Amino acid sequence: MALVLDILSWGLLMVGGTFAVIGGVGLVRLPDLFSRMHGAGITDTLGAGSILAGLMLVSWDSLITVKLIAILIFLLLTSPTATHALARSAIAEGIRPWTAGQEDPSSSE
Amino acid sequence: MKFAIVMIAVLVTMVLALSRAIAGPTVFDRILALNMFGTKTVLLIAVVSFLVGRPDFLDLALVYALVNFIGVIAVLRYSQHGHFGDVPADPGDGEDGGPI
Amino acid sequence: MIRDQLPALQIVVPLVAAPLCVVLRRRAPVLTFALAVVWSTFAIALALLRQVLADGPLVYALGGWAAPWGIEYRVDALAAFVLMFVSLMGAVTLSYAPRSLTHEIPKDRLHLFVAAFLLCLTGLLGIVITGDLFNVFVFLEISALSSYVLIAMGRDRRALTAAFHYLVLGTIGATFILIGIGLLYMMTGTLNMADMATRITAVMGTRTVLAAFGFLSVGLFIKMALFPLHVWLPNAYSYAPSTVTAFLAATATKVSVYVMLRFVFSVTHVRMDFGYSDLGALTIAFSLAGIFVASTVAIFQNDVKRMLAYSSVAQIGYMVLGISFASVTGLTAAIVHLFNHALMKGGLFLAMGCFALVIGGVRLKDLEGVGRRMPWTTFAWVLGGLSLIGIPGTAGFISKLYLIRAALELDVWPVAALILLSSLLALVYVWRVVEVAYFRPPPEGVERREAPWSMLIPTWALVGASIVFGVWTSGSAGVAARAAELLIGIAP
Amino acid sequence: MNGLFGLFNYWVVIVLMMTGFYIVISRDNLIKKVIGLNIFQTSVFLLYISIGKLDGGTAPIVKEGLESYSNPLPSVLILTAIVVGVATTSVALALIVRIREAFGTVEEDEIIKIAGTE
């Protein structure tokens, strides 16, 4: 049982770490705000989710797991909310999503 | 071991987010990077507290998440209205309006 | 029982009074209450001074914990003396305040202003009484924060920039002090001054302690406005409300000088044999430069408040000069000048407040013929001015006398000569005002109108005291000499 | 935390402190000054905290099975200093708001120019 938990947590942590880095690369490399948002969104939910789940498996102690769950719920609630509000504000400001064929908007500013 | 690897991954992500926050170019890019940086810090704290064997410090991670959320909302609020006073409840608030 | 608790009451009374003022809120009760508080604070300080002079230094363990672990108050003759005159200044200036405040502060915020004043007083007293280095920083910040806002309450919009400028420099100074404290803590492992004094001997010559000393000194020099770090002071004093200027000019910089004294002599034990060193020579040069430059600048000011502010910078030079002699006489001069300068500068600025209230401006040309319009206020101003110059029979004379004696003791007669010469500069700027006030005709059509009694009495009390202490020196110089002996470590 | 890191750590913190200090004294914009002040102070906090660290120690919250703890005193001092820092910041910013209302600008050189004409 302990071994299974250990392997599972290894797996989750690694997956989470990978997602985090991929999202980070996306944040830097993707061409415009909205696609970057997508990259950030992945790390915030999936990356954070897997890492925290991995940590939960390590600590089968009650209080710590409760705290981890609280953090996870908090992140899952706030991060998409913030991103959503951000996207709406950006639209309201007049920033339009970049579509293929356009010039790279990040180079124009 | 696994904690160390994840920690490094999170650190790398933080560096990437920071570089986006520094580069911009629009305000919203920076806000996005700020938000991501905050959540990554939360993860870093969580992982590190396991790494050094004091997982009872997770309260801190929760505080970071909370502060980060408020920070991002404040930044958004500022960039949108330009002030923190009362917003006149105008139903015709243009693009901003309408329930989802 | 009250006797044992005096040191705590000294701080607790004004500290608790400040939030109570915020709760009370209504103008009349707040003012009455605050006046009662400041005068009882002064009474406590007097009782404390008597007790210390009779029984020797007092130690009070806060929270009931022994010293290096807990924080303690340490009241010796010097601390009690400074506490006495700081609380005296608080009491006198606040008694003077009501009339001029209604003139200068919006009505619905008066209770907040009084609270800030009390907090400033608490901070200054707290710095003086404590025996813990970090606690000095905390109370320094209480007094600093409240003085920033007190200054910003001036009617002129430049008061705001003056306050901001002071805030930036003051915070840099405080941060330097914080760095210095950190380095000292690193080397000794303690924050208690008495404990540090014993533990620092082992690491005295190390580069870290040297740097700590440097950072603390620079921080304190900024706070006390020693030339050339005085840039914040002239604007702050010129644009602040009169009451605030009088209070701060009489206390804030003095308390920083006190901390310097405490740190140099109680913690690092500079003793007689150490005396006149290279470092001493350097500070002597700086303070002399400060005295001359600031006095000269003062001569060319047309705003009298600003003139007095520059004069304050020069006076700080005298105090630091006394400290750098590192002898009993030199220290006596510095300590007695703390007190005497508080009296005369307080009096002078209060008189300025009277002018400002009645005439509306304090530029030289506003004061033309004021000797005939407001004879009592002007005469008070002149007496204060004489004391500033150091005419025999005034308190200022006593300070300079000790200072010159200290210089002669060390056989540096050029310094003594320079001190005398600098008095001539003071004579010039005081004379400029006297000339305008008495020998120019007042503008057409103004009547003789004196400042209200509630303002004249406090002004005269301070000016009168500066004459009294010019004659009866055992009350000031006697106590100062005892404090100096204790600091140098030759008294029992 | 080897020997090499021993002083290196302090030096980087010093660089941070000086960066903040430079911002404070070199910028005309009042808000930028306050930001510099913030960075300066935060870096001093870092200096203090590194004084408190003990090799092999953990956070000073006593727990069964742990032997060596880092020094709690710098933490306590810095908690106080942080509070002082935020208090100073908020007063400074309030002053800036008033200055802007009175002078119409927050650039020091412009304010000096305006104030000089009075």
Add this chain to the structure above:
Amino acid sequence: MKRQSILRVVSKLLIPYILLFALYVQFHGDYGPGGGFQAGVIFAAAFILYGLVFGLEPVRRVAPPEVVEKVAALGVLVYAGVGVVAMLKGGNFLDYSALEQHKAHAQHHGILIIEAGVGITVAAVMISIFQAFAARRAGR
């Protein structure tokens, strides 16, 4: 931001839990990181979030500036009051041991009360600072 429904719903959902968390930090300070100051800040953060999302007026209704001002003073009075009571009971200022017969309990209770004082002051001051800044509009 008045019209952002998702944000409003999520914030409304979160605020009670933030307040709860502040209380946890306040009273858990003896055992873990945290204490009066941190709790006060988090408590104020809940109000600030409310103000950011719903506007200043609702916050002023919940926490009128005149009341907040007095509450801030109250916190200091609570703290100093413990010290004064200790003095009245024959101990030194802030000597909690003098508060009760059992000294260890007295220390414990003393710490709890003064931490509450710190929390009250900090929360009130932070809220009032936010209100003061938010209520001032540029260009007026």
Add this chain to the structure above:
Amino acid sequence: MILIALLALLVATAWTVVRLRSLFATVMLTGIYSFLGASWMLLLDAPDVAFTEAAVGAGISTVIMLATLSLTTREEKVCRFRVLPLLVVVATGAALVYATLDMPVHGDPAAPAHLHVAPEYIADVVPTPDGEVLQVGIPNVVTAVLASYRGYDTLGETVVIFTAGVAVMLLLRRPRREDES
């Protein structure tokens, strides 16, 4: 390793703050700076401080600064290089580096700070002036020192924050009548 990485990030952030003219971006970076600093403090065994720094530096300060920006300006007008400040800074920095040369090495258990005063706090055996040893009995030593041994400092801290509240209200509260000149 992670400490060095965090320090490098801190330096990068601070230097960007020097360069950037957009105050808005600067404020956000200051928030990030606080986050980084707080993480660093956590790693150096100061969780209470990290807690406070995160809540205050990244939370409250950011909000107040943004509020100030909204009432003043977004952009710094000029951002020029200046020699004199640089000299002052270099001199100060040199003095500090000079100070480090005789310092106990980072983390050294034989440093005076670890041998004096602190051990009694941790062991909870602090004496009263009468020599009696009294126990506070709280696991979090930082809270014990903060609230009991050095409770007077904390009272001072509370008063400082109260002073700030009074100051801000004095400065920013609108007068009842609009006659303030």
